[in-house]
Amino acid sequence: MVSPARPVSDGAGPAPLRRPGRERKVTIGDVAARANVSKSAVSFVFNGRPGVGEAARERILAAARELDWRPDARARALSRSRAQALGLVIRRAPELLSNDPFFPQFVAGVESGSSDGGYALVLQVVPDRAAEKRAYERFAHESRVDGVFLTDMRLDDERVGELDRLWLPHVVVGPAAASDEPAGTIGLDDAAGVRRAVRHLSALGHRRIAHVAGVPGYVHSEVRRQAWEQELVALGLAPGPVVEGDFTGAAGARATHELLDRSDPPTAIVFANDLMAIAGMSAAADRGVRVPSDLSVVGYDDIPLAPYVQPSLTTVRQDVVEWGRACALALIATVEGREPDRVALPAAEFVVRGSTGPVPADRAPLGRPADDQPTGR
Amino acid sequence: MVSPARPVSDGAGPAPLRRPGRERKVTIGDVAARANVSKSAVSFVFNGRPGVGEAARERILAAARELDWRPDARARALSRSRAQALGLVIRRAPELLSNDPFFPQFVAGVESGSSDGGYALVLQVVPDRAAEKRAYERFAHESRVDGVFLTDMRLDDERVGELDRLWLPHVVVGPAAASDEPAGTIGLDDAAGVRRAVRHLSALGHRRIAHVAGVPGYVHSEVRRQAWEQELVALGLAPGPVVEGDFTGAAGARATHELLDRSDPPTAIVFANDLMAIAGMSAAADRGVRVPSDLSVVGYDDIPLAPYVQPSLTTVRQDVVEWGRACALALIATVEGREPDRVALPAAEFVVRGSTGPVPADRAPLGRPADDQPTGR
DNA sequence: GTGAAAGCGCTAACAG
DNA sequence: CTGTTAGCGCTTTCAC
Numbered sequence: 001m002v003s004p005a006r007p008v009s010d011g012a013g014p015a016p017l018r019r020p021g022r023e024r025k026v027t028i029g030d031v032a033a034r035a036n037v038s039k040s041a042v043s044f045v046f047n048g049r050p051g052v053g054e055a056a057r058e059r060i061l062a063a064a065r066e067l068d069w070r071p072d073a074r075a076r077a078l079s080r081s082r083a084q085a086l087g088l089v090i091r092r093a094p095e096l097l098s099n100d101p102f103f104p105q106f107v108a109g110v111e112s113g114s115s116d117g118g119y120a121l122v123l124q125v126v127p128d129r130a131a132e133k134r135a136y137e138r139f140a141h142e143s144r145v146d147g148v149f150l151t152d153m154r155l156d157d158e159r160v161g162e163l164d165r166l167w168l169p170h171v172v173v174g175p176a177a178a179s180d181e182p183a184g185t186i187g188l189d190d191a192a193g194v195r196r197a198v199r200h201l202s203a204l205g206h207r208r209i210a211h212v213a214g215v216p217g218y219v220h221s222e223v224r225r226q227a228w229e230q231e232l233v234a235l236g237l238a239p240g241p242v243v244e245g246d247f248t249g250a251a252g253a254r255a256t257h258e259l260l261d262r263s264d265p266p267t268a269i270v271f272a273n274d275l276m277a278i279a280g281m282s283a284a285a286d287r288g289v290r291v292p293s294d295l296s297v298v299g300y301d302d303i304p305l306a307p308y309v310q311p312s313l314t315t316v317r318q319d320v321v322e323w324g325r326a327c328a329l330a331l332i333a334t335v336e337g338r339e340p341d342r343v344a345l346p347a348a349e350f351v352v353r354g355s356t357g358p359v360p361a362d363r364a365p366l367g368r369p370a371d372d373q374p375t376g377r
Numbered sequence: 378m379v380s381p382a383r384p385v386s387d388g389a390g391p392a393p394l395r396r397p398g399r400e401r402k403v404t405i406g407d408v409a410a411r412a413n414v415s416k417s418a419v420s421f422v423f424n425g426r427p428g429v430g431e432a433a434r435e436r437i438l439a440a441a442r443e444l445d446w447r448p449d450a451r452a453r454a455l456s457r458s459r460a461q462a463l464g465l466v467i468r469r470a471p472e473l474l475s476n477d478p479f480f481p482q483f484v485a486g487v488e489s490g491s492s493d494g495g496y497a498l499v500l501q502v503v504p505d506r507a508a509e510k511r512a513y514e515r516f517a518h519e520s521r522v523d524g525v526f527l528t529d530m531r532l533d534d535e536r537v538g539e540l541d542r543l544w545l546p547h548v549v550v551g552p553a554a555a556s557d558e559p560a561g562t563i564g565l566d567d568a569a570g571v572r573r574a575v576r577h578l579s580a581l582g583h584r585r586i587a588h589v590a591g592v593p594g595y596v597h598s599e600v601r602r603q604a605w606e607q608e609l610v611a612l613g614l615a616p617g618p619v620v621e622g623d624f625t626g627a628a629g630a631r632a633t634h635e636l637l638d639r640s641d642p643p644t645a646i647v648f649a650n651d652l653m654a655i656a657g658m659s660a661a662a663d664r665g666v667r668v669p670s671d672l673s674v675v676g677y678d679d680i681p682l683a684p685y686v687q688p689s690l691t692t693v694r695q696d697v698v699e700w701g702r703a704c705a706l707a708l709i710a711t712v713e714g715r716e717p718d719r720v721a722l723p724a725a726e727f728v729v730r731g732s733t734g735p736v737p738a739d740r741a742p743l744g745r746p747a748d749d750q751p752t753g754r
Numbered sequence: 755g756t757g758a759a760a761g762c763g764c765t766a767a768c769a770g
Numbered sequence: 771c772t773g774t775t776a777g778c779g780c781t782t783t784c785a786c
Contacts, residue, residue: 027763038773043765051771073519074454075763078778083451085499094485094698098478099681107484108471111502120499120521122462125488142450143779144497249685279685304476308626308656310687321471404779415757420781428755452779455762520763 026067034063046071073120077143085120086110086331087145091132091152094125099248099275101303102320106173109324110149116325117332119146133162140166147335149173149327153219171331171340173323175223186327186343190220191227193316193348194270197298198231200314200352201268205359206296210240210266212255212276214247224272224300240266245276252276253283260289267295267359274299278309281355292357302351311354318348403444411440423448450497454520462497463487463708464522468509468529471502476625476652478680479697483550486701487526493702494709496523510539517543524712526550526704530596548708548717550700552600561711563704563720567597568604570693570725571647574675575608577691577729578645582736583673587617587643589632589653591624601649601677617643622653629653630660637666644672644736651676655686658732669734679728688731695725 032039037056044052045060052060064070077083088110090103097103111121122145126132136159139145147169150159163170175190201209211228214221229239243258245251252271256279259266271277277299281291289295291311299306302317323345330340409416414433421429422437429437441447454460465487467480474480488498499522503509513536516522524546527536540547552567578586588605591598606616620635622628629648633656636643648654654676658668666672668688676683679694700722707717 025763028765029763039764040766040773041771044772047765053771056772068518070515070518071765072763073521074451074460075778076765077451078455078780079763079765081778090485092485094482094489097481097485100481101475104474104477104481105471107500108467108469108474108502111500112471115501121501122497123484123488123500124492124498125485138447141445141447144450249681253685275681275685278682282685282687282689285687304626304652305655305682308630308652308659310659310662312659402779405781406779416780417757417782418755421756424781430755433755448781449779452762453781455764456779456781458762 025072026069028069028071031060031063031067031069034067035059043071081143082335083143083146084118085122085145086114086328086335087122087124087136087139087148088151089124089126089132089135089139089148091126091128093127096248097125101274101301105320106151106324106327109321109326110328111324112321113325113328114332117329119328119332121328132159136163136168137166140168147171147331149331154217155219155222157219169331169334171327171334173327174219186323186330186345188318188323188345189347190223190318191230193300193318193350194224194227195231196348196350197270197314197316198228199235200350201270201296201298201356202232202235202237204268204296204357206266206268207237207359208240208264208266209237209268209270210259211242212245212252212259212269212271212280213242214245214272216244221272228270245272247273247276249275249279252279256280256283257287260284260287260295268297268356269295270298272300274301274303274306274313274315277313277315277355278305281309281311281313291355294360296356296359298356306351307353314353314356315351316348317351319346322346402449403446405446405448408437408440408444408446411444412436420448458520459712460520460523461495462499462522463491463705463712464499464501464513464516464525465528466501466503466509466512466516466525468503468505470504473625474502478651478678482697483528483701483704486698486703487705488701489698490702490705491709494706496705496709498705509536513540513545514543517545524548524708526708531594532596532599534596546708546711548704548711550704551596563700563707563722565695565700565722566724567600567695568607570677570695570727571601571604572608573725573727574647574691574693575605576612577727578647578673578675578733579609579612579614581645581673581733583643583645584614584736585617585641585643586614586645586647587636588619589622589629589636589646589648589657590619591622591649593621598649605647622649624650624653626652626656629656633657633660634664637661637664637672645674645733646672647675649677651678651680651683651690651692654690654692654732655682658686658688658690668732671737673733673736675733683728684730691730691733692728693725694728696723699723 028039028042032042037060041052041056042060045057073084114121124135126135136148139148150170151173153172153174172185174185174187198209209232211225213225232239241259243255245255252275259269269280271280277297281297284291284295291297299313299315302315306313306315326343326345333340405416405419409419414437418429418433419437422434450461491498501512503512513525516525527547528550530549530551549562551562551564575586586609588602590602609616618636620632622632629652636646646657648657654674658674661668661672668674676690676692679692683690683692703720703722710717
């Protein structure tokens with residue numbers, strides 16, 4: 001059975017909700033009494049505002065410590081009309097949540113930033129758009145949270161307007177490089193990493209560089225695709241074929257087969273995430289195409305496994321934890337009516353490992369590789 | 378800049394906390410007035426208790442719908458002395474959170490169960506034991522949550538006692554097979570999967586089956602190690618060497634090298650998780666040991682990548698989402714003073730893929746393999 | 755069946 | 771600088 005609220009069980013049925021007996025919860029009144037001051041004095045001290053003498057202050061703090069008292073979050077929330085909590089709604093099938101290395105780290109970062117700022121993080125996982133909308137509405141109507149994070153932005157996302165209508169403050173979490181991003185976006189430069197990857201491949205002599213994209217309609221999918229294309233154009237190369245993926249291993253494998261089936265198969269593929277890239281490498285191996293000697297592969301995310309697959313995966317890494325922190329701090333500032341600080345997030349980093357190499361000699365169309373010494377690490 | 382609480386900005390400084398102008402928040406009073414009843418009637422309807430006539434009930438519901446009103450969670454929490462929220466404290470370095478496929482799924486499951494039961498999920502990520510303890514204390518003292526989940530149980534975990542002292546209801550999330558588990562544990566049968574794996578290897582003729590364990594001191598590490606050992610003994614085999622790992626890829630690689638360096642290297646290794654197993658396969662490949670022809674490998678978790686590495690990974694899968702749901706339902710029952718239902722969680726499942734095969738002919742010490750036809754997924 | 759009134763524990767005006 | 775007082779929005783007895 002499950003541990004009840006009461007540690008010493010007497011075997012009685014389903015009973016105890018609260019602590020038994022007389023032990024009333026200690027309140028601000030008890031602290032005030034013990035320190036010989038008024039409740040407001042206690043309140044003032046615990047809200048860090050002036051107007052309380054040093055002596056009284058000391059006594060109050062001592063009394064609170066002795067009684068082991070902390071302001072009750074519920075009462076505080078009610079009287080300040082602020083929940084002192086931030087909401088994160090994640091729209092994704094629960095089973096698929098662990099496909100994505102982004103969320104665990106992002107949640108960790110957001111939580112760390114939130115609790116540093118004195119806010120709690122309320123999480124909700126919803127399967128579809130309808131449930132997502134309801135979740136935001138409930139957060140707003142029930143005043144459960146003071147603001148929310150918007151992740152997984154879609155092209156023409158309706159949520160910003162909805163949240164404005166609900167008067168629910170928010171920050172948009174997204175790649176910073178999108179040309180038409182809405183104001184209020186906190187993101188790091190996704191595109192830079194992809195561009196760096198393309199340059200790296202070009203420097204290795206690759207001329208047919210394909211892309212396996214993420215789920216269409218998502219901003220981060222688009223940003224990565226655009227970055228890939230723009231950099232190819234900038235290098236004077238023709239944008240190779242693009243295959244739409246959906247960030248799953250199955251899609252990565254399928255897309256890879258599709259690309260290698262072409263009459264002019266690419267010599268390098270830039271995948272929109274590591275999971276697809278690794279599945280792609282397996283697919284290549286299955287048909288006797290060797291990485292990196294026959295085909296170079298680049299991923300995105302730098303998942304913990306990336307260094308440990310065969311061959312180790314060249315990829316792009318972002319500091320997602322720090323990103324999450326920055327989002328939390330920005331949202332707190334917004335909620336409290338302050339102008340959020342402009343934070344400089346580190347750009348995505350390009351990590352060179354074993355899955356990229358020189359273009360196969362018999363496939364290199366012409367010219368010698370440009371010079372390019374990636375920093376990696 | 379970040380989107381403020383007010384959609385139409387007039388360029389003023391850091392100002393608006395709440396909605397501007399006259400638009401007062403609609404309250405239960407407004408609904409009562411509009412429906413021509415008292416506040417308590419409204420309250421009764423929204424709390425599903427008898428004592429309100431059908432006609433009044435209809436009008437109340439209509440009024441609430443028209444005014445778009447839902448009970449304010451803060452006020453409700455205060456007057457009912459219940460936060461209507463559940464807490465999950467995760468102790469882990471933020472950067473390491475994505476190493477673990479467990480949490481994203483577990484969180485998703487817990488959240489789904491919580492919101493089905495009308496509870497919010499408050500998450501906190503803490504780096505160490507001290508912060509963890511403070512987190513629980515704050516949850517309790519500030520009445521932020523009504524109960525908490527205890528994950529990553531350690532041998533001789535102090536938290537159960539602490540929570541009892543704080544009068545904070547809780548459920549323990551852990552493998553169900555631990556012999557000395559505390560009452561109130563919700564878990565599925567971790568050990569069954571590992572035992573199945575050992576039997577599978579034995580059936581393939583393996584006699585020297587090693588184990589790469591998880592972080593020592595954690596219940597789930599111990600349970601898996603014990604299951605491995607017990608099954609070997611049950612099969613009449615000598616427990617092979619055990620190397621301690623820490624669930625990271627680096628540890629998996631190191632441990633594998635250590636095992637293969639021995640004078641009597643194992644022909645099969647059971648790893649405590651997939652990440653170590655995959656890194657172990659890479660380590661083996663690096664030294665020319667081939668999987669599965671020279672070495673069989675079994676993981677644990679069935680991460681999304683498991684089918685897509687080379688070779689695909691034989692592993693153990695649990696329905697972590699369902700597990701999380703069950704935990705949430707049990708905690709809600711506990712919090713509300715009911716006896717939690719005894720839920721039957723599906724046992725861990727053994728998934729046979731490409732990383733396990735017959736013992737190498739020249740290494741099979743004696744006898745012919747027993748018959749064992751694993752079911753797979 | 756319905757409504758008035760007293761809290762829940764804290765914050766924040768406003769007097770003293 | 772300190773204390774008194776009126777809420778915050780909802781729940782819940784308890785008379786009517």
